[in-house]
Amino acid sequence: xxxxxxxxxxxxxxxxxxxxxxxxxxxxxxxxxxxxxxxxxxxxxxxxxxxxxxxxxxxxxxxxxxxxxxxxxxxxxxxxxxxxxxxxxxxxxxxxxxxxxxxxxxxxxxxxxxxxxxxxxxxxxxxxxxxxxxxxxxxxxxxxxxxxxxxxxxxxxxxxxxxxxxxxxxxxxxxxxxxxxxxxxxxxxxxxxxxxxxxxxxxxxxxxxxxxxxxxxxxxxxxxxxxxxxxxxxxxxxxxxxxxxxxxxxxxxxxxxxxxxxxxxxxxxxxxxxxxxxxxxxxxxxxxxxxxxxxxxxxxxxxxxxxxxxxxxxxxxxxxxxxxxxxxxxxxxxxxxxxxxxxxxxxxxxxxxxxxxxxxxxxxxxxxxxxxxxxxxxxxxxxxxxxxxxxxxxxxxxxxxxxxxxxxxxxxxxxxxxxxxxxxxxxxxxxxxxxxxxxxxxxxxxxxxxxxxxxxxxxxxxxxxxxxxxxxxxxxxxxxxxxxxxxxxxxxxxxxxxxxxxxxxxxxxxxxxxxxxxxxxxxxxxxxxxxxxxxxxxxxxxxxxxxxxxxxxxxxxxxxxxxxx
Amino acid sequence: xxxxxxxxxxxxxxxxxxxxxxxxxxxxxxxxxxxxxxxxxxxxxxxxxxxxxxxxxxxxxxxxxxxxxxxxxxxxxxxxxxxxxxxxxxxxxxxxxxxxxxxxxxxxxxxxxxxxxxxxxxxxxxxxxxxxxxxxxxxxxxxxxxxxxxxxxxxxxxxxxxxxxxxxxxxxxxxxxxxxxxxxxxxxxxxxxxxxxxxxxxxxxxxxxxxxxxxxxxxxxxxxxxxxxxxxxxxxxxxxxxxxxxxxxxxxxxxxxxxxxxxxxxxxxxxxxxxxxxxxxxxxxxxxxxxxxxxxxxxxxxxxxxxxxxxxxxxxxxxxxxxxxxxxxxxxxxxxxxxxxxxxxxxxxxxxxxxxxxxxx
Numbered sequence: 001x002x003x004x005x006x007x008x009x010x011x012x013x014x015x016x017x018x019x020x021x022x023x024x025x026x027x028x029x030x031x032x033x034x035x036x037x038x039x040x041x042x043x044x045x046x047x048x049x050x051x052x053x054x055x056x057x058x059x060x061x062x063x064x065x066x067x068x069x070x071x072x073x074x075x076x077x078x079x080x081x082x083x084x085x086x087x088x089x090x091x092x093x094x095x096x097x098x099x100x101x102x103x104x105x106x107x108x109x110x111x112x113x114x115x116x117x118x119x120x121x122x123x124x125x126x127x128x129x130x131x132x133x134x135x136x137x138x139x140x141x142x143x144x145x146x147x148x149x150x151x152x153x154x155x156x157x158x159x160x161x162x163x164x165x166x167x168x169x170x171x172x173x174x175x176x177x178x179x180x181x182x183x184x185x186x187x188x189x190x191x192x193x194x195x196x197x198x199x200x201x202x203x204x205x206x207x208x209x210x211x212x213x214x215x216x217x218x219x220x221x222x223x224x225x226x227x228x229x230x231x232x233x234x235x236x237x238x239x240x241x242x243x244x245x246x247x248x249x250x251x252x253x254x255x256x257x258x259x260x261x262x263x264x265x266x267x268x269x270x271x272x273x274x275x276x277x278x279x280x281x282x283x284x285x286x287x288x289x290x291x292x293x294x295x296x297x298x299x300x301x302x303x304x305x306x307x308x309x310x311x312x313x314x315x316x317x318x319x320x321x322x323x324x325x326x327x328x329x330x331x332x333x334x335x336x337x338x339x340x341x342x343x344x345x346x347x348x349x350x351x352x353x354x355x356x357x358x359x360x361x362x363x364x365x366x367x368x369x370x371x372x373x374x375x376x377x378x379x380x381x382x383x384x385x386x387x388x389x390x391x392x393x394x395x396x397x398x399x400x401x402x403x404x405x406x407x408x409x410x411x412x413x414x415x416x417x418x419x420x421x422x423x424x425x426x427x428x429x430x431x432x433x434x435x436x437x438x439x440x441x442x443x444x445x446x447x448x449x450x451x452x453x454x455x456x457x458x459x460x461x462x463x464x465x466x467x468x469x470x471x472x473x474x475x476x477x478x479x480x481x482x483x484x485x486x487x488x489x490x491x492x493x494x495x496x497x498x499x500x501x502x503x504x505x506x507x508x509x510x511x512x513x514x515x516x517x518x519x520x521x522x523x524x525x526x527x528x529x530x531x532x533x534x535x536x537x538x539x540x541x542x543x544x545x546x547x548x549x550x551x552x553x554x555x556x557x558x559x560x561x562x563x564x565x
Numbered sequence: 566x567x568x569x570x571x572x573x574x575x576x577x578x579x580x581x582x583x584x585x586x587x588x589x590x591x592x593x594x595x596x597x598x599x600x601x602x603x604x605x606x607x608x609x610x611x612x613x614x615x616x617x618x619x620x621x622x623x624x625x626x627x628x629x630x631x632x633x634x635x636x637x638x639x640x641x642x643x644x645x646x647x648x649x650x651x652x653x654x655x656x657x658x659x660x661x662x663x664x665x666x667x668x669x670x671x672x673x674x675x676x677x678x679x680x681x682x683x684x685x686x687x688x689x690x691x692x693x694x695x696x697x698x699x700x701x702x703x704x705x706x707x708x709x710x711x712x713x714x715x716x717x718x719x720x721x722x723x724x725x726x727x728x729x730x731x732x733x734x735x736x737x738x739x740x741x742x743x744x745x746x747x748x749x750x751x752x753x754x755x756x757x758x759x760x761x762x763x764x765x766x767x768x769x770x771x772x773x774x775x776x777x778x779x780x781x782x783x784x785x786x787x788x789x790x791x792x793x794x795x796x797x798x799x800x801x802x803x804x805x806x807x808x809x810x811x812x813x814x815x816x817x818x819x820x821x822x823x824x825x826x827x828x829x830x831x832x833x834x835x836x837x838x839x840x841x842x843x844x845x846x847x848x849x850x851x852x853x854x855x856x857x858x859x860x861x862x863x864x865x866x867x868x869x870x871x872x873x874x875x876x877x878x879x880x881x882x883x884x885x886x887x888x889x890x891x892x893x894x895x896x897x898x899x900x901x902x903x904x905x906x907x908x909x910x911x912x913x914x915x916x917x918x919x920x921x922x923x924x925x926x
Contacts, residue, residue: 051647130788130789133785133789133800134800137789137800152780230781230782231781231785234779234780234781235742235744235745235779235780235781235925236925236926246744246745248643249636249637249639249640249643250639250640250643250744250745251914252643252646252647252667328799331799333821333822333823334822339822413644413647416644416647416648417647417648420648420651421651427648427653428605428631428633428653522610524784524788524796525610525611525783525784526816526820527787527794527795527809527813527816527817527820528795528816528817528819528820528821529795529796529817529820529821529822530795530820530821530822531820532788532794532795532796532799533795
């Protein structure tokens, strides 16, 4: 996500004289992503919605008012909205100090910590729900200390949402904050402004759009929350996403599911429109500096306290739940040890046709293919969006985000009824899993690549052309070296998202090739100590794989010309 | 790029390359082929069969069997219905009595009577002339109890539905959401069978007043809330009564190392609802011949003997072997509640609706 990026250099990419040629080139670049989204997103989703609303040859639009008239559906809508608002507010409240600390302070272990706070973002909710129950439920930390239990309350949902989205705020807001020139605020203070006034009049307006963008992303993720609400909220709470799943997969009430899908679509569209509006508003130039020159050791008791508080928050809110999972994975039948990990290599358990450890290989293979697809599609889309864009192209930009807001069960069922005829009979093909995962990965690739591509000075390319380089050669010599890092980071995020993707994968993963999250869910679905322990061990492995890929990113991600996320 | 970055870059590139190569190696086993030499079984996630049993069938019949596990039981049935014009396989296994009518009304299956249909125990047979599905297994949804809890408290564990509303069992039971979980629905149907159309709501009012807790799925109920399961012990579950299966105690023994002498959990045999699972030949199956052979296999002796330890359900065939594990650690449920699939189909939605507003709101 480039949410924090201010596209300072965008003006440099002037349309120039070859306008019509550029337009044609852009159409060419857009063709592949457009075809991809039409085929693997728009077509399946509209087919399943159509199946629900187009009955006996007539459109049943009356169903919309009928469904929305039901009091329990309105209750779901109301709960979905207010819990997302509350989650967003709470996440900002808790994560903004973190964003400041990560942006402005230098302390040992900062990189590791930043990778770790991002791990939850890509963990499947089945896993996290379990960890949270262990903390907030009976016998959990809160219970033991104060006798407070939060499971099946809305507090558990809100806290888990903070856990998942902490990194969104830290990375988007913190990313920009780290590059704001502190001398501007200092100048205001020199001119007599109080510390707070200087911050309010100088820093806050500069940060505002990034905060708004982060808030919108958190709102989007929590508005469509599924696993967290299902596991932690108990049966009394239901979001639109949960209700769509229930109506589709359990009750086969396609008309109701279709109406709810349309409602969610409209809501997400609205969020994205607001998002696009804030992005445009902050296209004003900011003076940015290298983050490395700004961050320094905290000074004074106040700053050390702040750092301490943030680290304590991260420890309690993020490290503790992750720690619980790790602890349980080692807490074997004969005391602490690797018993559950060893068990993963045997096919005796019977939950699968293969030893569960093979899920690691499956996950990696799927994620690699998904990453390749996402990088190609997202990269082409980002390239098409690079130049100053009209309304149509901006609309395309927003469209690329839609898969993040559409229910996985809708996509999964859509695949089932549309991709079933040659030449697109993909239902039993392994490629379906990476395709579905790539749908979720593309938005991340676009968000990462776009600001960097926009920052490449078009004049360099023109210079290369003048010197006789072919367009391909100009791209290889000019663009590629500059975007290589962003490309790696984009790939890394697509990879991590694919590893953690559960909702769509669970619908299409083949039994002999379960992915890690699917294997975890399936192991949790059986009684017995060894099954439960193996689920914990696999979760721990998934966590480590995520953390390692993110750490690798952190090592690469040092240049300030890269996007956030 | 500095040297370290170069090294990192190279390492990442090589890593990705290696996995990509291995990805190519395995991907050719990918697409499910539908030639006459292979037959595809569509089922839910819980389907399992021993490798050698399946291999033996493949050798005898000459068909290669593809298994497609398609989500939880409800979702798998619904997906099969949605794709019935162009099904993903030839045989569907795993529609139970709570969903059977939906499948039949939607024309999911075509008639075929398995070779050994006559060997099915009488209590599992459907109405005469119903040849579209074949019973394959049965299982009982029952309240399980934590033996240690009741021994420590010197309290007798409950035996029947009526016991569950008694004051000594207040705040002890956890069950699943009847709208989203099949054991949850089974338990609701059990009470409806016991107390009748007019009486079950009154029973649930009493159950609610006695502190029944409802969670969304079996995983949470059993692994988190129930104090008698392996997961529940670690999660410090505090509900010694849970709605699960009659086969859960033997499973707790099988998946424990070392295996205990006695199962840590027991079954309240007067709270059971019987689930029967059926298989059938899909209406538009591409390989009907292979599908028929596969159905014969599912109701045949070899599969029926193998099934209990693979899926933790009971065979429906006369004289099928009940494994030692089941005899030693399991219980025999003498009089489970049952209900006609037609009656379930007619009442399931209104019952779930009133149950939801009664118990969850």
